[in-house]
Amino acid sequence: MSSRCDVRFKAMDSKFWGAYRVARAAKIPEGGSLTFVSGFLAVRPSRTSVLQGAINAALEALARGLALELSPVRVNTVPPGLIATPLWSKLSDDARDAMFEGAANRLPAKRVGQPEDVANAIVYLATTPYATGSTVLVDGGGAIA
Structure with a gap:
């Protein structure tokens, strides 16, 4: 298996399967909340990041399914757009x-x-008892731009 393939499997294992394992192992009280962070590429895919977009979309679908399965625990997703974090510190x-x-x-x-x-x-999703199976896009309007 090539190293490129390894990276792809690691991305799926970490983001999707990691979230699945957390949801299965977490002891969340009735009425509690679990929120996954997916990514903007689930909503607006990129030619150069097809796999990442698919993984993020799968994570959002997982959250909707888990919202049904784990009810009354609430499960939601936040896909952020471009966020100014240390992720970008490698750039000048x-x-x-x-x-x-x-x-x-x-x-x-x-x-x-x-x-x-x-x-x-x-915090909104964690504190809103009527929000479950929801995706709250935080992208500055990127999905519509």
């Missing part, structure tokens, strides 16, 4: 700033996301 400051500026100009929100934007969506 100029390249990162240019990427963020270009993305912000294309987004209806006119800015890139911050970690607290994703955290707010997770």
